[in-house]
Amino acid sequence: MGECNGGPSAAPWARWCGAALSGLALVAVATPSHAQDTAASEDASIAADAPVEIHGFVSQGFILGIQNEYLARSKRGSVEFSEAGINFTKPLTSNLRAGLQLFAHDLGPLGNYRTQFDWYYLAYHATDWLGVRVGRIKVPFGLYNELNDIDVARVPILLPQSIYQADHREYLFAQTGGEVYGDIALPGAGSLEYRVYGGTLSSDLPRTAPEGVTVADVRVPYLYGGRLLWYTPLEGLAAGMSGQGVRFDVDYRLDADYLAGLQAEGLVPPEQGAELPVKLRVIRWVASLQYAAYDWELSAEYSRWAGDIYSRTPEFLPPHLVNERYYVMASYRLSPWFTPGVYYSGFFANVDERKGHENYQHDVAATTRFDLNAHWLLKLEGHLMRGTAALDNPTLNGGANRADLEPTWGMLLAKTTAYF
Amino acid sequence: MRLVPGVLGVLAAPVAVVAAEAPLHFRLVVHPDAAPAVLERQLVADIFLKKTTRWPNGSPIAAVDLRFDNPVRREFSERVLRRSVSAVRSYWQQRIFTGRDVPPPELDSDEAVIRYVQSRRGAIGYVSDRVETGAVRVVPLR
Numbered sequence: 072m073g074e075c076n077g078g079p080s081a082a083p084w085a086r087w088c089g090a091a092l093s094g095l096a097l098v099a100v101a102t103p104s105h106a107q108d109t110a111a112s113e114d115a116s117i118a119a120d121a122p123v124e125i126h127g128f129v130s131q132g133f134i135l136g137i138q139n140e141y142l143a144r145s146k147r148g149s150v151e152f153s154e155a156g157i158n159f160t161k162p163l164t165s166n167l168r169a170g171l172q173l174f175a176h177d178l179g180p181l182g183n184y185r186t187q188f189d190w191y192y193l194a195y196h197a198t199d200w201l202g203v204r205v206g207r208i209k210v211p212f213g214l215y216n217e218l219n220d221i222d223v224a225r226v227p228i229l230l231p232q233s234i235y236q237a238d239h240r241e242y243l244f245a246q247t248g249g250e251v252y253g254d255i256a257l258p259g260a261g262s263l264e265y266r267v268y269g270g271t272l273s274s275d276l277p278r279t280a281p282e283g284v285t286v287a288d289v290r291v292p293y294l295y296g297g298r299l300l301w302y303t304p305l306e307g308l309a310a311g312m313s314g315q316g317v318r319f320d321v322d323y324r325l326d327a328d329y330l331a332g333l334q335a336e337g338l339v340p341p342e343q344g345a346e347l348p349v350k351l352r353v354i355r356w357v358a359s360l361q362y363a364a365y366d367w368e369l370s371a372e373y374s375r376w377a378g379d380i381y382s383r384t385p386e387f388l389p390p391h392l393v394n395e396r397y398y399v400m401a402s403y404r405l406s407p408w409f410t411p412g413v414y415y416s417g418f419f420a421n422v423d424e425r426k427g428h429e430n431y432q433h434d435v436a437a438t439t440r441f442d443l444n445a446h447w448l449l450k451l452e453g454h455l456m457r458g459t460a461a462l463d464n465p466t467l468n469g470g471a472n473r474a475d476l477e478p479t480w481g482m483l484l485a486k487t488t489a490y491f
Numbered sequence: 492m493r494l495v496p497g498v499l500g501v502l503a504a505p506v507a508v509v510a511a512e513a514p515l516h517f518r519l520v521v522h523p524d525a526a527p528a529v530l531e532r533q534l535v536a537d538i539f540l541k542k543t544t545r546w547p548n549g550s551p552i553a554a555v556d557l558r559f560d561n562p563v564r565r566e567f568s569e570r571v572l573r574r575s576v577s578a579v580r581s582y583w584q585q586r587i588f589t590g591r592d593v594p595p596p597e598l599d600s601d602e603a604v605i606r607y608v609q610s611r612r613g614a615i616g617y618v619s620d621r622v623e624t625g626a627v628r629v630v631p632l633r
Binding site: 128158168192196217223256307404490 | 537542543544545551559569573574575576577578580581584585587588589590592593
């Protein structure tokens with residue numbers, strides 16, 4: 072047919088052709104393609120079809136401390152061990168999802184049923200290997216950090232406390248900021264799951280301190296970290312590495328008697344006043360190994376947390392401290408309703424000071440989970456402990472020094488959870 | 492295929508792998524417009540655990556499960572996901588309550604799964620091998 076030349080001197084058919092092509096071009100620019108229409112309508116269909124998903128849980132537990140107290144005043148038993156949560160999630164498009172979870176708990180002196188946002192987010196999942204999430208997000212540290220206050224999502228009542236301390240949730244469980252994540256297939260070599268995040272912690276951090284000391288203010292200028300999990304070609308076997316850096320700026324206030332005592336022992340300079348600002352930078356990492364296939368779950372993790380303290384009182388507050396944490400854990404689902412498990416965990420508060428029962432804590436635990444039906448479970452658990460390194464809550468054990476507590480002690484726990 | 496419980500359970504894993512050669516009593520079904528002619532087991536497992544959410548052509552995958560107490564679900568879970576139904580439910584509890592994701596919908600019957608798959612582009616499910624699959628496409632599992 073030849074070229075389409077729509078100029079005034081062109082043949083009639085050429086002018087028609089040029090006009091038609093111009094018209095088609097305008098239509099193509101002004102109107103989305105059919106493929107784009109289809110994708111947009113699929114997205115709209117997904118958003119319209121998908122309801123708001125609502126899930127929730129309520130847990131009630133009981134702790135009996137034998138010789139020493141941990142988590143709650145429990146020598147005569149304590150029911151200050153409750154959790155409740157409800158979450159709402161909805162896909163907005165095939166790539167975009169929003170959700171939030173409200174949570175309240177009571178754990179000894181902590182929580183007191185104050186309702187808070189456990190997590191909330193807007194997540195854009197561009198591809199399987201790249202997504203972005205912003206909001207208040209659970210921290211991916213090790214295999215189980217995100218599950219620490221979700222009883223239904225794990226076998227034991229208490230995860231190995233050497234790494235997953237239940238009474239430090241404000242510091243460890245969630246951060247406010249953003250995260251990049253994804254799953255990368257490695258043909259013939261399994262897959263990689265990665266998560267990289269940055270942000271800060273809640274401004275409402277606990278202000279627990281020894282008698283004579285008051286925490287006037289706590290700020291977290293930054294927090295960052297990530298986790299890489301390799302799901303190996305061997306079905307169920309995964310290995311991973313997590314790391315995190317965080318800085319705490321703490322303003323302490325020392326009462327007069329406490330300050331005088333420190334000055335008398337030469338732990339603080341004579342000119343030290345009541346105000347003591349401290350910067351604490353913590354770097355922590357954990358190496359993880361897990362086999363989870365069929366009805367087995369075997370896990371082992373090793374971790375070190377290093378703290379650098381910047382203050383005017385290095386004799387009183389050691390400038391550098393590294394602690395060591397590890398555990399091995401096993402569980403097996405004997406039947407759909409019964410899963411027993413065991414673990415051993417170890418904690419050394421200072422790798423340079425391993426002697427003295429106040430500097431370590433070993434925990435041998437046996438646990439059982441009974442799934443009574445699809446929405447209700449019961450757990451029973453016992454712990455035998457040697458060492459008191461983690462008994463640092465001044466509101467428990469009468470505020471006694473860790474070195475003065477019983478070196479061998481135990482706990483019995485029971486917990487029931489209903490969920491939907 | 493049933494796994495031997497208790498202390499012999501640790502020996503059951505290699506037994507289960509060998510037993511995977513036994514014939515399947517379910518069939519994978521996909522929407523008629525879905526691309527794949529055959530599906531690898533690992534890919535199907537990743538789809539139903541939502542580790543893979545898009546077909547190779549980029550269109551979203553809509554997976555659908557049978558109810559947790561359906562025997563076809565149990566076989567699918569053990570043969571394809573290599574986990575018991577209870578273990579898969581635990582996996583989803585972890586993801587639900589940490590805000591990571593929600594599980595595929597669970598439907599009561601093979602017929603409901605077929606209707607779901609037929610009505611959604613990119614959908615995939617599984618049904619008993621005794622059921623008429625109608626207009627949905629059956630895809631071999633490799």
